[in-house]
Amino acid sequence: MAKILLVYANSFMDNLIPTGLSILSACLKKAGHNTKLFDTTFYKTVERTGDDARIETLQVKSTNLGEYGLNEKKTNMVDDLKKMVDEYQPDLIGLSIVETTQEIGLKLLNGIKDYDIPKIVGGVQVTMAPDYIISQDCVDMICVGEGEGAFVELANAIEKKEDYTHIKNLWIKKDGQIIKNPLRPLIDLNTVPMQDWTIYEEKRLYKAFGGKHWVSGPIELNRGCVHRCAYCCNAKLQDLHKGDRFYARERSLDKFFEELKYRVDKYGLQYPYFIAENFMQGGPARFEEFCKRYKEFKLPFWSQMRVETMNDDVARKLKEIGCERLSMGVEHGNYEFRKEVLNRNITDETIIKAFKSVKDAGLLVFANNIVGFPGETRELYFDTVELNRKLGVKSIINVFCAYRGTHLRDVAVEREYMDKDAVAGDYRRDVKLNMPHLTAKQVEGLQRTFLLYVNLPREYWPEIEKAEKFDEEGNATFQKLAKLYFEKYEPGVKNVEQN
Numbered sequence: 001m002a003k004i005l006l007v008y009a010n011s012f013m014d015n016l017i018p019t020g021l022s023i024l025s026a027c028l029k030k031a032g033h034n035t036k037l038f039d040t041t042f043y044k045t046v047e048r049t050g051d052d053a054r055i056e057t058l059q060v061k062s063t064n065l066g067e068y069g070l071n072e073k074k075t076n077m078v079d080d081l082k083k084m085v086d087e088y089q090p091d092l093i094g095l096s097i098v099e100t101t102q103e104i105g106l107k108l109l110n111g112i113k114d115y116d117i118p119k120i121v122g123g124v125q126v127t128m129a130p131d132y133i134i135s136q137d138c139v140d141m142i143c144v145g146e147g148e149g150a151f152v153e154l155a156n157a158i159e160k161k162e163d164y165t166h167i168k169n170l171w172i173k174k175d176g177q178i179i180k181n182p183l184r185p186l187i188d189l190n191t192v193p194m195q196d197w198t199i200y201e202e203k204r205l206y207k208a209f210g211g212k213h214w215v216s217g218p219i220e221l222n223r224g225c226v227h228r229c230a231y232c233c234n235a236k237l238q239d240l241h242k243g244d245r246f247y248a249r250e251r252s253l254d255k256f257f258e259e260l261k262y263r264v265d266k267y268g269l270q271y272p273y274f275i276a277e278n279f280m281q282g283g284p285a286r287f288e289e290f291c292k293r294y295k296e297f298k299l300p301f302w303s304q305m306r307v308e309t310m311n312d313d314v315a316r317k318l319k320e321i322g323c324e325r326l327s328m329g330v331e332h333g334n335y336e337f338r339k340e341v342l343n344r345n346i347t348d349e350t351i352i353k354a355f356k357s358v359k360d361a362g363l364l365v366f367a368n369n370i371v372g373f374p375g376e377t378r379e380l381y382f383d384t385v386e387l388n389r390k391l392g393v394k395s396i397i398n399v400f401c402a403y404r405g406t407h408l409r410d411v412a413v414e415r416e417y418m419d420k421d422a423v424a425g426d427y428r429r430d431v432k433l434n435m436p437h438l439t440a441k442q443v444e445g446l447q448r449t450f451l452l453y454v455n456l457p458r459e460y461w462p463e464i465e466k467a468e469k470f471d472e473e474g475n476a477t478f479q480k481l482a483k484l485y486f487e488k489y490e491p492g493v494k495n496v497e498q499n
Helices: 019-030 050-056 077-088 099-111 124-128 130-134 148-160 234-240 253-267 284-294 312-321 335-340 348-360 378-391 407-414 440-455 458-467 472-489
Strands: 003-008 034-039 092-096 119-122 141-143 170-174 177-180 206-209 212-215 218-220 273-275 301-305 323-331 364-371 394-399
Touching (some): 003 019, 003 077, 003 099, 019 034, 019 148, 019 218, 034 077, 077 099, 092 148, 099 119, 099 124, 124 130, 124 234, 130 141, 130 170, 218 253, 253 284, 284 312, 312 323, 323 348, 323 378, 348 364, 364 378, 364 440, 440 458, 458 472
Parallel strands (some): 003 034, 003 092, 301 323, 323 364, 364 394
Antiparallel strands (some): 141 170
16 A cells, blocks of 8 residues: 555635645545545645636625634644644645745645655646746656546556556656656546545535535536637647547536435535536436436536527526526627637627526626736727627626646737746636737726626716726725615625625
């Protein structure tokens, strides 16, 4: 039995359990190994969190997390990791990162780089930027692509003290060289064990909805996406696995409902999140079967949906089985920009019709939008405002983040809107592009006033424009208009505290 210390580099107070790491721990335990988790969720790694940014831009309301035991850890994060390594004495340390948490993760590994224990890094950021991650002195090896099979093979080899430099999906440093092994076939989701939630603190199971905390957690319904949006990693993941099965895969409903029942019985799950790039990706017949089988659970849930797959019948059936909230992407309000720049060939009419279906069914729906795309102008931003005004739902406004491995990252670097080595930040708060026609500060101003432009009458727009500026007059104007928004113009939906 090998002992593996899993390190989850997470943003401060982002309390949804990570599915990938939970599955990885389950795979290792199924193979007879032991796992332990070091989790950064409750360490204050940033002064201004993504949730802070959402509160400041009127998208969510403040929640007193301390009332539910979700408190900041006051000890030193790196020292605590060292203490855990000393006590646990692992045979292998595995770090999971995304680009947003890359700096946190590498700080942790640098803090323990003198320990003579092999250190491996995985997560989508590694697959998107393998050469950059493997170049770090604190990293011994990386996992490119899915980790379930590769990690178990690695743990088996370490336990038996066997050579592991040949394991597919792994890049390994040896004798000053980097061994880059080929990819293994994509995993069949039906062979994957249920997630291991025992590695988490109990308080990680609580999430805020509607001013109340629920026992909540994710359950994987499908993996991957059939679309190739220019700002998303899925296009590269599809290209990476050409010649194999298609990257987007469905998990059998038998496996899904087996896990759902287990979570309800074991953990008292109250409000699940169904992991799906698109809830309807499996097609109408699978959706019908899902609805038939889900009725027995009578649990509220939330998930993501593509607007192209939404209609009155789908919305009605989702409402009948207990769906309470959906997120659907608008991303941008200009059709030509969506089509040519974002690779989202979706008409305004399709978007409007989809949101009307969800509203008419009585579901809470969030329209996801992004501001600050490469080449976006102030005029184009107002096309997004205008489309959201027609939707009449709760709008979410994120800032564009040029994540490695995406087409728009290449565009941003090529146009010199950002340095080629820059690390993309949190999509809720970090504007990293500085375009001559739309500066980072201007994008921040457009983000914080978006809901005001969308929901207040046009007669207020001159005042809202003043609120875009982060000076004394702008801040005072913003506070005045924010009060007006919450008192009179916030969309008439329930449970708006958390998206």
